[in-house]
Amino acid sequence: FTRRFELADHMTVTGASLNNGLLTIDLVRExxxxxKPRRIAIAKQGGAPKAGQVEKPKQAA
Known part of the structure; x- marks a missing residue:
């Protein structure tokens, strides 16, 4: 009989073996x-204002 599998993207078969009726397939994801995810450094320029609470000015009634 024949059995086919569709592999995910970037998967390659590196080997296969059949021992006592058990099929073992070696896969590598490349x-x-x-x-690939990458890290981008963000430089700090100048002094950023410090975080704080801003209050609304009181209005005369």
């Missing part, structure tokens, strides 16, 4: 560099 994500291209442009799809």
């Amino acid at each position: 994500v291209p560099e442009e799809m």
